[in-house]
Amino acid sequence: MSRSTQSSFGTGKLLRAALYAVLILFAVYYLLPLFVMLVNSVKTLDEIRGGNMMSLPEMFTFEPWLTAWSEAQIGVEPTGLKPYFINSIMMVVPAVAISTGLGALNGYVLTKWRFPGDKIIFGLMLFACFIPFQIVLIPMARVLGMIGLAGTTGGLVLVHVVYGLGFTTLFFRNYYAAFPDELIKAAKMDGAGFWRTFTRILLPSSGPIIVVTVIWQFTNIWNDFLFGASFADFDSMPMTVALNNLVSSSTGVKEYNVHFAGAVLAALPTLIVYIVSGRYFVRGLMAGAVKG
């Protein structure tokens, strides 16, 4: 008896070791591209040309980062990625804020202020989640042209808000579906109206789902290339498009170290958002998953 438990204990340990080995292997596999990018972004161009992509830098330099940030040739101007980074921020922040806010409001109305036909409306909004980017390009270009927002940051914000609304509404509706109706009734009895119930009772309890929505929207909008390439002008071009222009430039020397640095710069904001609020992300995805 004691022997069998000991041996099963032994195999348990073995299994665990194997499990960790596999996990570490996968982690290394997934981290390898990041490693290559980081290592090569701090090498000189000569070193990259001459040597191994995987080796650590012999001469450590921040020069490629500074070049990518403020000096690299993007299109015709040697501005670096900086102005486009700012463009992206100017686009992402309002687009995320507006789409999250509207999504919360939609979720609130669809669950707590039910009206005839609300299910159909929600169904249609869900449908918006499945519409591919490419389909909306031409109609959206027409609309932006008609309302005079073509080629502006404001136009991009509008596009991303419209496109993201289906997702944000879905998130908030499912979260609020599990929110007790009695609380809304209690607020009514206490004399709170539509807006005060929303801002004082629901929103303060929506932390996890707000984090999920913000992460989701931020990553999608920041990483978007197609809308940026289609609807932006030179002075409203987002980071992703500028990075593409930097990397796929057909003139001059290919400065791989600058390209690597630029790519990391472009990915940095989403990375930071995940690291700061990643644990809420998982928690928020689970919340509302059980019920509703």
Added chain:
Amino acid sequence: MSFLQIDKVCKSFGPINVLRDITLDVEEGGFLVLVGPSGCGKSTLLNTIAGLEKLTTGEIRIAGNVIDDLPPSERNIAMVFQSYALYPNMNVGQNIAFGLEMRGMPKDERDAKVAEVAKTLQIEHLLDRKPGQLSGGQRQRVAMGRALVRNPQLFLFDEPLSNLDAKLRVDMRTEIKRMHQTFGTTIVYVTHDQIEAMTLGTRIAVLKDGIVQQYGTPAEIYNDPANLFVADFMGSPAMNLIPATVRGNAVEMARAGEEPLMLEFQHLPADVRARDGQEVIVGIRPEAITDADNRALVRDGQQAVSASCRIDVVEPAGADIFAITSLGGKEVVTRLHQDWNGQANSHAKLVFNLEKVVFFDPESGVRLR
């Protein structure tokens, strides 16, 4: 004139009639309990009083004023919900003050009011906690505090005890009764628990399928049920409802393998006497059938007859012994003294308190008087 008047109220959701022609009234300081099985419309009725649901036809008046068109917040009504519905993002103090804040009361006045209510309910030490950190009993007290602080003219309770464990439920029931005695505010209370209804109410309305089956004092509802449903629903263990045949001034109940039991009355009600030879349902509460030595349950001077009956099962319950016999093909529960020493599967002499017997029509379930 009554304080709260519910006048011919109907409520329908599409084709479904949830409330049908409900008329009730409560005097000021009264405690009205709405009781019934789930789906009987009692919560809907409460919501229409609160203003959370619009009524289809009819009128609700408080102190003579029609309140149908007022929004919930202007009816001066406070409500305690089943889940207590404390705002999870606010602490206890903020929860209690929220209604006052929405009415635009200045902060220092609010704080004074909250402190006063917290003191009455002995929850001063909890004011800074979040609802999630409170026990069930504390939550109920906070919910009552939130209702009390507004000094409403009417309290509504929507099954406030159903989330608590059995022991706490009894304590909290007492607490609600004490609160009612202290503040004297009129209360409308919804429950599906007939014991809560009996212990708390000054008036009870028994509802079924959106219709008031009977409206009266707890004693009337218990001793003088209007129909089979009320008789069966109120009381625990439930009233024995035994099929029997009228024989002159007696009723005859069949017994398996024995002579039928004849209960000889001095005066049968007129409706029953008129049905000589026909079947009726005899309703006897368990405590109206007891052992011959138990004088406590049959008062002197009350009309009683005794008979030997076969005891099938004996269930000691501490204070009493419940013995089960069989009459008219039904199991009949009797309530015996705790010192009774009979055995199951033997005969014992039982006393029937005939003044507590009621009769019903077997088809319609209507009381025969």
